[in-house]
Amino acid sequence: MTTTTTAEPFLELEHLGAASPAAVLDRLISHLREEKKWHAVFDALLMRKRHELGLPLVRPTALRDVPEAQRDEFEKYYVSAAREVAERLLDEGAIAQAWNYFRAIGEPERLADAIESLPAAGPIDEQVVEIALFQGVAPVKGLQMFLQSHGTCSTITALDQQFAQMAPATRAACARVMVRRLYDDLRGNVEHDVKRRQAMTPPGAS
Template sequence: AAFQQAAQTLAAAGEWHRLFDLRLLQARYELGLDVGRRDAIDDVEEPVRTRLEAAYLHACREVGELLLDAGRYREAWMYLRPAGDKQLVRERLSRAAPDLGDDDALDELIEIALFEAVDPERGYAWLLQRQGTCNGITTLDSLQSQLSPGDLRACAAILVRHVYGELRGNLRGHLARLKGEAPATLSLGELMRDFPELTEQGSYHLDPSHLVSALRYARLVQEPRLWSMADEMVEYGRRLPDDLQYPDVAPFEKTYVANSLYFGALLGRNVEEAIDFFASRTRRIGAGGEGPDSGRDDLEAAAAYVDLLSRLGRPGAALQAYAELTPVDRELGPLTPSLLDLARASGDWDAYADACRRRNDLVALIAGAVSRQG
């Protein structure tokens, strides 16, 4: 009774951290441990240790939920992270309505959602609102290796929509200055088609490096609507002066030529031409073999080619390309379909087994056998 009364008093006063301490004290008392000592849980012997761990996690959930109710997300996550309650925090973040004028509150939400990976997609959208395109791209670049493929694709989609909207808005602003008005319903592509003067005489409406970055991330997304947005941004880039058409990573050094073929193929345009182009890029880069970046360029070119074939519904060809173009001791990375993914999609288990044997990868060979049976 004394513990419960004290808990009610602390909760009413908003003394959440002291409530947590009280719950741990209560657990030690109920388990017959010395309440005057603060032994680490690992130092407590079984079976008491398991019960103490359960009490600790229960206290984490209790206090974490109370802090969530109070809108103190950073402190709440400190308790809910060890309890593994990411979904609860994600659900609460989905109901948050941050004040864009309250920098501290918004930064706290971004920290938990994006940098603690509780809800990266939502957190990244908030970050773009808070910090803008330049910092948004820099941040996503720095987080690439930390985000899961699904979360990275979701953030990439947010960036593509953001940059498309920014570019379209800037063209509409330019049109309004020229004509006195700008139709609200026109897409980026329609603005360029109907008002070609917007992109004449060296005009540009967005940092060209931001456009290159947005297209690089657009190659990760899987929604046809976003491919169409990217295709329109490519067309805008092709109208830029030559000195503003910045190169990208291999095989997209000629940014707008290569991206036009890539997104065009995904949208059903000049498919065979695109396949031939990216196939030739893998051969040309692979034949070079010089310079500090040659190995990385080889893998980037192979990944783009394999990914394109897979997206075009040619998993068998993608499997063959993966096996032929990738060194036996290397993988193409988590954003490219794996050999096993391609074998499942194509049903070409013989080619998969051959690739595994060349790689001397017994584990992958067994994984294929199990998948084939299933």
């Protein structure tokens, strides 16, 4: 069986570089995708675009040094590259990392869908809770997750801090979640107290 050493892709890049910088970048992007190094893929994609536009490759994600005549084309490519990397990170369940890219391009909806699809009984990632509830990406789901991991009292405090920033429909939905939780807590406490009292009542006593 043939094995590939860590150095081989870079030896190949060195060989390609003698003939074509564009080919080097294409091979680099392909290699990084194979390795699933998505943050590096983003940088490499923008390096390739900068090379195509004749711009310096230093600080590939920067926009300041892009001439006005080329800015629209570069920004569109930036959005496309960020979206690709964000989707790949979502595929791996790296929601918090994907958010860095979706936030940069102003597309929270896709991340909200991913958060909403998380199982109710699954493990709680506090970074995801922060994004969902406190950054407002999926506030109702974030509230449910916070409630599950922190309990009723802490959730009431957290919700009070966020309530004014929410849209009316979101406030109403969050209020329904809390009312239901308070009802369940109260009912559980009453049932527990009734069972405790019944256990203490002597047989035949009224």
